[in-house]
Structures are given as structure tokens and as C-alpha cells.
Amino acid sequence: MRELEFIPDWYPSTRRRKRIVVLEAYLTFIVAAGLGLFVFQSQRNVRADAAELSYLQSDLSQTNSELARLEELQAQEKQLLQQDQVLKKIGVYVEVTRMMGTLQSIMPPEMALDGLSMKTVEQLKAVAGTSKTPLKKQEQKLDRKLEVSIKGVAPTPMDLSNFLIRLNALPYFEQMALVYGRDVIRSARMMHEFEVKFILNLNAPGGN
Numbered sequence: 001m002r003e004l005e006f007i008p009d010w011y012p013s014t015r016r017r018k019r020i021v022v023l024e025a026y027l028t029f030i031v032a033a034g035l036g037l038f039v040f041q042s043q044r045n046v047r048a049d050a051a052e053l054s055y056l057q058s059d060l061s062q063t064n065s066e067l068a069r070l071e072e073l074q075a076q077e078k079q080l081l082q083q084d085q086v087l088k089k090i091g092v093y094v095e096v097t098r099m100m101g102t103l104q105s106i107m108p109p110e111m112a113l114d115g116l117s118m119k120t121v122e123q124l125k126a127v128a129g130t131s132k133t134p135l136k137k138q139e140q141k142l143d144r145k146l147e148v149s150i151k152g153v154a155p156t157p158m159d160l161s162n163f164l165i166r167l168n169a170l171p172y173f174e175q176m177a178l179v180y181g182r183d184v185i186r187s188a189r190m191m192h193e194f195e196v197k198f199i200l201n202l203n204a205p206g207g208n
Contacts, residue, residue: 103150106166108159113152120202121145144202149179153191157181160194167196175199 103113122144154160160181168176179195 115151146200
């Protein structure tokens with residue numbers, strides 16, 4: 001005897017469609033969760049990359065600043081080296097008025113200068129193996145001196161002696177020598193006429 005079926009024909013198909021819809025909903029949720037996780041991770045990576053980029057830009061800016069400072073220091077060093085080379089070639093500049101002021105500061109009040117002459121003497125220092133020495137090296141060994149001659153009158157030989165003692169005590173005046181000292185009559189007064197020579201070293205300090 002055939003059993004009676006109380007389930008309508010459409011019910012199984014409806015249940016199948018329901019299961020499909022539920023499965024699609026689960027799949028949709030999984031895909032959405034995966035996309036959300038991917039977007040979150042991507043944003044996190046972007047923020048990390050942005051922070052690293054900002055750090056690198058700051059470090060690059062500091063490096064550029066240090067390089068600019070280094071270039072400035074190198075330019076200053078080059079300028080100083082050029083000035084040092086020029087100073088070695090031309091020697092120390094002697095200001096005549098300054099030297100006259102120095103002489104007047106050690107002169108007795110009654111002493112007077114009649115004349116002042118200066119002559120620059122240049123010569124190469126004697127170096128072994130000069131023939132093999134480059135020209136540039138020879139120029140660095142140029143010895144420059146300023147020969148100074150002063151003439152004047154003093155009231156007495158003692159005044160002249162005191163002046164020579166003070167003059168000889170100055171470290172930058174070398175090879176001082178009294179050329180002559182003699183008594184003369186000027187304006188009906190007895191005076192002591194003299195000539196003194198000394199040398200100034202024109203080589204740059206620390207130069208050869």
C-alpha cells in the first residue's frame with residue numbers, strides 16, 4: 001500500500017534554496033571580513049611607510065645641512081690655504097707708520113730722527129739637492145728680509161746707548177748694528193749724530 005505524503009512538492013526545493021542562501025551569506029561574510037582585514041593591514045602598512053618616509057626625510061634634511069656646513073668649512077679652509085700661500089710668497093707686510101711709532105716710543109724725548117731708509121732683500125735658502133727640487137718648493141724657501149737704516153741725533157752718547165739697548169730688546173728687530181756715532185754742532189749746540197741698521201724678518205710665521 002502506498003504511503004501518503006503530506007510534504008508539498010515545493011518544500012524540498014525551498015529548503016535547498018534556503019541552505020544556498022545561508023551558504024552565500026556565510027561566504028559573503030567571510031569575503032567581507034577578509035577584505036576588511038586586508039584594508040586594515042594595508043592602512044597599517046601605509047601608516048608605517050609614511051612614518052618611515054618622514055624619518056628618512058628628516059634624516060636626509062639633517063644630512064644635507066651637515067654637507068652644506070662641510071662644504072662651507074672646506075671653502076673657508078681653501079681660502080685660508082690660499083691666503084697662507086700668498087703670505088708665504090709676499091712675506092709679512094710692514095706698516096711704516098707703525099714701525100715709526102715703535103721707534104718713537106723707545107726714543108728719549110730729546111732724540112730726533114733725520115732719515116729712514118728701507119730695502120727688501122730676497123734670496124733662496126741653501127738647500128741640498130736644489131737641482132732636483134721643484135720650482136714650487138724653491139719658491140717656498142725664499143728668504144725675505146727688510147734692511148732698515150735710521151739716522152738721527154741724540155743729546156749725548158749716553159742717550160744713544162739707552163736707545164740702542166731698548167731697540168735691541170725688541171724681538172722683531174734683528175742684527176742691530178751701529179754704523180757710526182759722532183759729535184756734531186747743530187744750532188750752536190753739541191749733538192751726537194748716529195746711524196743704526198737692523199733687519200726685520202719678512203718670512204711668514206711658520207713658513208720656510
